[in-house]
Amino acid sequence: MTDSTVTINEITKSYGTTTIIAPTSVTVEEGEFVCLLGPSGCGKSTILSMVAGLSFPSTGSVSAGDEVITGPGADRGMVFQNHALLPWMTARGNIEFGLKSARPEYSSSERRTIATQWLEKVNLSHAAERRPARLSGGMQQRVGLARAFAIDPSILLLDEPFGALDALTRRQLQLQLLQVWEASRRTVVMVTHDVEEAILLADRVLVMAPSPDSTVIADIRIDIPRPRMEDEQGEHAGRKAELRQQLLDLLQH
Numbered sequence: 001m002t003d004s005t006v007t008i009n010e011i012t013k014s015y016g017t018t019t020i021i022a023p024t025s026v027t028v029e030e031g032e033f034v035c036l037l038g039p040s041g042c043g044k045s046t047i048l049s050m051v052a053g054l055s056f057p058s059t060g061s062v063s064a065g066d067e068v069i070t071g072p073g074a075d076r077g078m079v080f081q082n083h084a085l086l087p088w089m090t091a092r093g094n095i096e097f098g099l100k101s102a103r104p105e106y107s108s109s110e111r112r113t114i115a116t117q118w119l120e121k122v123n124l125s126h127a128a129e130r131r132p133a134r135l136s137g138g139m140q141q142r143v144g145l146a147r148a149f150a151i152d153p154s155i156l157l158l159d160e161p162f163g164a165l166d167a168l169t170r171r172q173l174q175l176q177l178l179q180v181w182e183a184s185r186r187t188v189v190m191v192t193h194d195v196e197e198a199i200l201l202a203d204r205v206l207v208m209a210p211s212p213d214s215t216v217i218a219d220i221r222i223d224i225p226r227p228r229m230e231d232e233q234g235e236h237a238g239r240k241a242e243l244r245q246q247l248l249d250l251l252q253h
């Protein structure tokens with residue numbers, strides 16, 4: 001089994017004659033929490049789906065550990081921007097199905113127990129037996145998170161996982177994600193367009209330029225110790241404000 005470093009090696013992505021992503025290289029260390037930040041359409045989801053093994057660079061390569069990624073794998077779990085739940089299965093069914101595909105070593109009763117635990121953690125016990133059509137966008141998003149967390153992949157790929165949530169639920173799930181990450185130290189690559197979220201969560205923030213010919217234009221280390229609550233009077237408030245300004249300036253380019 002390889003380690004869970006992610007190496008993006010001189011990738012490009014073109015559709016026809018349009019180069020969406022110009023040559024880009026990035027390394028994410030094992031156990032690191034990295035956010036990809038950038039304007040809409042710059043290629044964040046494209047890069048994440050290449051790490052997931054669901055699409056491929058036009059040139060260059062993406063590796064997990066020392067193996068070039070040639071398709072999806074149980075070592076990588078993805079939470080999609082558009083939830084991507086199976087519409088004919090209940091919330092519970094989606095989580096159990098994810099476990100069945102990625103963790104065939106679990107028995108059906110183990111799958112059930114794990115699904116029950118995760119439904120509880122994302123506050124969806126009451127909606128466990130509902131199909132996606134009867135769940136709100138935010139509820140579907142929470143099922144997507146539970147499905148990925150339940151699999152416990154060594155590389156967790158999150159595409160704007162909190163986009164459709166109200167502020168309170170969003171904060172709860174951000175803290176839960178941090179708890180899961182701190183307990184297990186999985187490698188996390190998360191797409192966000194929210195500067196505050198990136199500063200709250202990430203070890204490093206990779207900022208992308210607008211498309212076409214987008215690439216990573218900055219690699220900013222968030223050098224504030226955790227926990228990083230929104231205490232604007234705290235010891236690190238000044239540094240936080242600096243980072244916020246730096247990221248906003250980069251996004252405006």
Ligand SMILES: Nc1ncnc2c1ncn2[C@@H]1O[C@H](COP(=O)(O)OP(=O)(O)OP(=O)(O)O)[C@@H](O)[C@H]1O
Pocket residue numbers: 015020038039040041042043044045046047081193211
């Ligand atoms: N199949 C396709 N054919 C042509 N262009 C595509 C295709 N898929 C994606 N693109 C283009 O690639 C670019 C990057 O798309 P991507 O979904 O990665 O952006 P994103 O950074 O995730 O944006 P957002 O923040 O809006 O989710 C966009 O300009 C999009 O129009």
Ligand SMILES: [Mg+2]
Pocket residue numbers: 044045046081159
């Ligand atoms: Mg996207």
